[in-house]
Amino acid sequence: MTSVMDQTSSPAPVPSNELLEDLVGVSGRRRTKNAVMTGLMFASVAIIAIVLGFVLVTVISKGWGIVHTKFPHWFTDDIPPTARRVGPGMKAAIVGTIVTTLTATVIAVPLGIAGAVYLNEYGKRNVFARLLRFLTGVMAGVPSIVMGLFIYVFWVLPRHQEGLTGLAGAFALACLMLPIVVRATEEMLKLVPQNLRDASYALGATRSRTTLTVVIPKASAGIISGCLLAVARASGETAPLIFTVSVGASAVHKTNWNVFSGPNTALSLQIYANAKETLASAQDRGWGAALTLIALAFLFTLVARVMSARLSKKTQ
Amino acid sequence: MTETLAIQTPHVGHASEPSAASGSAPQHSVVFDVRDLVVHYGAFTAVREVDLKIHPNEITAFIGPSGCGKSTVLRCFNRMNDTIKGARVEGTVNYRGVDLYGANVSATQVRKHVGMVFQKPNPVPKSIYENVAYGPRLAGLRNKGELDAIVEASLRGAALWDDVKDRLKSSALGLSGGQQQRLCIGRALAVQPDVILMDEPCSALDPIATARIEDLMQELKAKNTIIIVTHSMQQAARVSDRTAFFTTEVNEANDRRTGVLVEYDRTDRMFANPSDARTEAYVTGRFG
Numbered sequence: 396m397t398s399v400m401d402q403t404s405s406p407a408p409v410p411s412n413e414l415l416e417d418l419v420g421v422s423g424r425r426r427t428k429n430a431v432m433t434g435l436m437f438a439s440v441a442i443i444a445i446v447l448g449f450v451l452v453t454v455i456s457k458g459w460g461i462v463h464t465k466f467p468h469w470f471t472d473d474i475p476p477t478a479r480r481v482g483p484g485m486k487a488a489i490v491g492t493i494v495t496t497l498t499a500t501v502i503a504v505p506l507g508i509a510g511a512v513y514l515n516e517y518g519k520r521n522v523f524a525r526l527l528r529f530l531t532g533v534m535a536g537v538p539s540i541v542m543g544l545f546i547y548v549f550w551v552l553p554r555h556q557e558g559l560t561g562l563a564g565a566f567a568l569a570c571l572m573l574p575i576v577v578r579a580t581e582e583m584l585k586l587v588p589q590n591l592r593d594a595s596y597a598l599g600a601t602r603s604r605t606t607l608t609v610v611i612p613k614a615s616a617g618i619i620s621g622c623l624l625a626v627a628r629a630s631g632e633t634a635p636l637i638f639t640v641s642v643g644a645s646a647v648h649k650t651n652w653n654v655f656s657g658p659n660t661a662l663s664l665q666i667y668a669n670a671k672e673t674l675a676s677a678q679d680r681g682w683g684a685a686l687t688l689i690a691l692a693f694l695f696t697l698v699a700r701v702m703s704a705r706l707s708k709k710t711q
Numbered sequence: 712m713t714e715t716l717a718i719q720t721p722h723v724g725h726a727s728e729p730s731a732a733s734g735s736a737p738q739h740s741v742v743f744d745v746r747d748l749v750v751h752y753g754a755f756t757a758v759r760e761v762d763l764k765i766h767p768n769e770i771t772a773f774i775g776p777s778g779c780g781k782s783t784v785l786r787c788f789n790r791m792n793d794t795i796k797g798a799r800v801e802g803t804v805n806y807r808g809v810d811l812y813g814a815n816v817s818a819t820q821v822r823k824h825v826g827m828v829f830q831k832p833n834p835v836p837k838s839i840y841e842n843v844a845y846g847p848r849l850a851g852l853r854n855k856g857e858l859d860a861i862v863e864a865s866l867r868g869a870a871l872w873d874d875v876k877d878r879l880k881s882s883a884l885g886l887s888g889g890q891q892q893r894l895c896i897g898r899a900l901a902v903q904p905d906v907i908l909m910d911e912p913c914s915a916l917d918p919i920a921t922a923r924i925e926d927l928m929q930e931l932k933a934k935n936t937i938i939i940v941t942h943s944m945q946q947a948a949r950v951s952d953r954t955a956f957f958t959t960e961v962n963e964a965n966d967r968r969t970g971v972l973v974e975y976d977r978t979d980r981m982f983a984n985p986s987d988a989r990t991e992a993y994v995t996g997r998f999g
Contacts, residue, residue, distance in 0.1 A: 519796070590833040594895070596794055598846040598902060599823035608845070609835050709836070709882070 507576025579621025780970020889920025
């Protein structure tokens with residue numbers, strides 16, 4: 396049909412075989428390919444889901460009992476002083492994980508964001524910025540136990556027994572979080588379009604003002620989710636805490652809210668310590684601690700998602 | 712201003728004549744006096760040997776093919792080229808008697824006198840109100856009542872007030888493209904600039920939104936001097952009092968293109984009776 400006027404008079408055109416072949420001929424092959432690729436992708440999602448589901452089901456089924464018996468005692472009682480004793484109590488480790496992770500966050504997040512702002516807004520491609528970027532990459536690759544050893548040698552040892560504190564653990568965790576925060580923040584700042592910065596400059600704003608009032612708010616959703624991923628990662632770390640918050644993983648049973656003095660413990664340390672024991676009483680507590688840690692990490696992630704969704708609604 | 716009966720470079724027309732449109736301004740006052748302007752980006756020379764004068768309360772249009780340096784020259788007037796790494800400016804850009812690239816001149820202060828509207832509407836991701844209040848807040852204004860008054864006046868000035876007065880607190884990103892561009896104009900007006908630079912302000916807009924912006928420019932001319940870069944010759948002919956035509960010259964030695972100012976004259980004369988053959992070819996549509 397060539398024009399509206401022809402519509403009524405001319406019959407429907409009969410397509411040539413060449414045209415038919417060209418327009419629909421290849422669709423059979425394409426359909427097969429599409430089905431195979433879709434199947435493969437579905438299979439990989441299914442494998443991931445099965446593994447994750449298996450971990451979750453195992454941890455919940457083995458850990459739920461001790462968390463659940465004599466409920467709120469798991470959260471309100473200190474850890475039993477001997478592994479032999481049956482029953483709940485994980486408050487010391489829950490508190491320890493929360494205070495050390497929180498302290499590490501307070502140290503690493505401002506430092507990391509400031510570093511990323513320098514890299515992306517000020518240093519850009521200069522020599523110092525390139526060096527920093529390289530070192531951040533190296534730092535991200537350092538095994539977590541080396542971070543623990545580093546803090547042990549330079550912070551704990553000079554202070555002898557007094558050096559073993561939640562703060563020392565927080566330092567080690569902060570070292571782990573720092574490169575993650577810097578990387579995530581820099582990536583988010585890179586995504587802020589230059590024309591927004593120009594808008595601010597054109598009104599007579601300085602670079603620092605532009606960074607604070609336009610660039611960071613625009614990137615905030617991504618920065619927050621990056622930081623909370625770092626927090627979730629740090630809260631599950633065991634190795635950096637082994638020689639920083641206490642001597643050995645099972646030395647502390649009493650709750651210590653003070654990060655600055657006295658040894659501490661953490662959920663990850665309790666999983667490690669209790670899993671080594673042959674006694675069922677201890678193993679139960681280990682599973683309970685694992686469940687609690689997973690729940691905590693889930694909570695962090697949930698908060699991150701909600702916060703960044705709220706912020707991106709405001710700024711996108 | 713002291714001297715202005717300036718010597719024109721040979722290829723520049725009689726631009727020092729007062730335009731019929733320039734109302735109360737004294738006859739020979741100029742806003743910008745550009746001499747021997749050369750802009751380099753690293754080793755690349757973007758535009759060279761530009762001499763022109765911008766007259767108050769007029770609309771000056773920069774036209775020419777892509778890569779001819781018209782945006783680059785525009786960005787010299789508020790020192791936006793400073794934000795581009797490797798950009799170097801030679802020659803002088805004199806703004807009402809002050810050398811903009813002089814030793815102690817602050818680029819951020821320059822931009823409070825010389826506002827800018829960009830090709831792509833770029834409201835910051837805040838509310839409509841906050842976008843307009845951004846400039847006055849930068850200047851240290853905190854009084855809510857005064858800010859409210861400035862926001863209203865600026866949005867009225869940008870012919871946007873009636874569209875948005877009931878949703879000042881909602882996100883500026885919810886506006887249409889044309890509204891966003893008028894918001895950007897309003898935002899520029901809020902700092903009470905002397906000059907407004909417009910870098911292809913209508914290229915992302917539909918014809919109706921374009922017409923509204925063009926009407927707005929005519930209103931703004933009473934108080935402001937406007938320089939507009941445009942790809943549309945029709946737009947230049949419609950809105951401007953003077954037109955500068957830029958083109959590219961190819962350096963035979965290294966095959967690099969450099970922008971040059973070909974002709975600068977009153978718009979009516981430029982389109983009716985251009986003195987340079989290249990201008991004639993361009994405005995009649997034979998090239999570019």
